[in-house]
Amino acid sequence: MWGGRFETGPADIMREITPSIDFDKRLAREDLAGSRAHVRMLGSEGIINKDDAKAILSGLDQIEKEIEKGQFVFKRELEDIHLNIEARLAEIIGPCAGRLHTARSRNDQVVTDFRLWVRGACERADAALFQVQRALFAQAEKHAATIMPGFTHMQPAQPVTFGHHLMAYVEMFGRDRGRFEDARKRLNESPLGAAALAGTSFPIDRDATAQALGFQRPLRNSMDAISARDFALEYLAACSICAVHLSRLAGELVQWSTPAFGFVKLSDAFTTGSSIMPQKRNPDAAELIRGKTGRVIGDFVALATVVKGLVLTYGTDLQEDKERVFDAADTLELSLRAMAAMVADLTAQPDKMRAAAEPGYPTATDLADWVVRVLKKPFREAHHIAGSIVKLAEQKGVALDQLSLAEMQSVEPAISEDVFKVLSLEASVNSRMSFGGTAPARVAEQLFFWREKLK
């Protein structure tokens, strides 16, 4: 491609380190789209003649078919997807193939392809997240009033409902979708026509190529167009945060499905056995989703490290951008699909959840709130009274509502029989009626909010 001034070929080690075709062949479709937009524009601007443009377009069509049928031969000596396609084009249509690269460089070509690819990846992540949300929603709908222990510090805190807990993840994944949507919107500007770095002397129409490729507009600064990879970093950041959310849910599933908890059952289809312990039902998919989060965050850190300190504009360092993004996309999409399937598969075990919600005095806050409401004490004082009653119950080895009224009154004489109404798990949950609270009526509101959106 650059034989003009070179006398010898590359060293053997250069043939090993330089090629990117093994991974950037994934950009073939985007590369063809970019070339089509470019050559149509060259033709309509009279930069190349119409017949040449036509010949190039028909050659690109044939290449597309060859790639689709798996007949295209990708060659490492041709380095990357751009040179592979251009070389094949020359084989098919002859020397006029060389006109395609007028007013273009591989620098704007590769980043055009890459933006198009990441744009598609944002859309796929959104669609996969939608399915996870739907699976969570379906379970939450069934269990809007199913009582389970709510934890802080992994200690029993206050009873909540399983539906409420699951809807928390619907919210998180909803924000993840927002991040992919934002990333998609921001990246959707065209670098094509920035050429090597400085623009071109040919009278190109960047608006036309931008529009043909579905971009909002051409990027304003050619040097920015060539150098910027923040769109890829932003995508990877969105992937990382989403993977962190997945890992939290995966961690819960691991915990919930262990017999010590037994809150959910995963079917045979979503568990694996042990080669030595016949009783085992391991939640491998959940563990793998949790583990793969490390890869995705690693992909972000790796690319941020590549770009850090890199002077404008293009450096071949940037060839390292694609594998990180491909890996994160593959990993995240697989994890999202596995999570959606696993959530749909699980069977909640309401009896186990309820039994686990009993110990640990989870209605102690309700007792303190009652003292505030009925005895008009300041909350801090009420907290102290409730704490002393918990201590008493602990000494007797009973639950709060198993204490007698007289025992309660030994701590605070003004306590009346009425207090027992607030000490059950149901009463506690039902009373959490503040906006966003765990009362089934409030959970029903959340479900109502999401139902249309998840249709």
Ligand code: ARG
């Ligand atoms: N394979 C290269 C990449 O992935 C394409 C751009 C190469 N440009 C260049 N001037 N060497 O970034």
